[in-house]
Amino acid sequence: TRSSRPQRMLAHVKRHAARGDPQSVIDAIDYFCRHKEWAMNVGDEKGTILDSVVCEVSPGAVLELGTYCGYSTMRIARLLAPGARLITLEFNPANAAVARQVIAWAGLEHKVQLVEGSSGDLIPQMREKFGIDSFDLVFLDHWKDWYLPDTRLMEELGLLHKGSVLLADNVICPGAPEYLAYVRSSPRYDSRYFKSHLEYTYVEDGLEKSVFPGASAGSRP
Ligand SMILES: O=C(c1ccccc1)c1ccc(O)c(O)c1[N+](=O)[O-]
Numbered sequence: 001t002r003s004s005r006p007q008r009m010l011a012h013v014k015r016h017a018a019r020g021d022p023q024s025v026i027d028a029i030d031y032f033c034r035h036k037e038w039a040m041n042v043g044d045e046k047g048t049i050l051d052s053v054v055c056e057v058s059p060g061a062v063l064e065l066g067t068y069c070g071y072s073t074m075r076i077a078r079l080l081a082p083g084a085r086l087i088t089l090e091f092n093p094a095n096a097a098v099a100r101q102v103i104a105w106a107g108l109e110h111k112v113q114l115v116e117g118s119s120g121d122l123i124p125q126m127r128e129k130f131g132i133d134s135f136d137l138v139f140l141d142h143w144k145d146w147y148l149p150d151t152r153l154m155e156e157l158g159l160l161h162k163g164s165v166l167l168a169d170n171v172i173c174p175g176a177p178e179y180l181a182y183v184r185s186s187p188r189y190d191s192r193y194f195k196s197h198l199e200y201t202y203v204e205d206g207l208e209k210s211v212f213p214g215a216s217a218g219s220r221p
């Protein structure tokens, strides 16, 4: 049967990127998506914004919702301090299989735990299965109408602490209007929009960075 786009992307990585060199894997994927076949990685332009937020937060525990082929997983993992952990959730088994190989090619598998399944099912298992108490940074990049319900779930489960940062991709294109309205209006978040472009295009898109000031904020004094 015909190969999939993620499989062709992986073949391009194996042909053009150096094992154990995350930047060369990132560059190979960007080249493939810009010059051969568009794909929905966060990309190089929004990727530099993601990098700057990761460096600013210097998180000990990161949750990524939506692994896809592992591009943003690598961008985050390559910047993590020794001992810091990244858990990434992917719903689609075929994409997860490609992502595991991309992450391994970059030599970052020891920093990443890739879990297959639905975020709605897995988020409630974070404590018991992964020993995570709370997340310092969450990168939301999965189905856009799951951003809000999953955020509410993390709040209710106490997985966000004072200062936890939510960084959401695609808040303009394809868009996450309910999520955006929530984080921008709720007294629970200090939210800021980083204007950019949809990966590998001139269409406007951007990342929304929302800092959780603590569960007490927004409740009755
Ligand atoms: O939903 C799409 C999409 C919709 C239609 C066609 C192709 C992709 C998309 C586009 C850009 C993204 O950065 C992204 O994360 C996604 N996604 O699926 O999560």
Ligand SMILES: [Mg+2]
Residues within 6 Å of the ligand: 040, 041, 042, 141, 169, 170
């Ligand atoms: Mg995206």
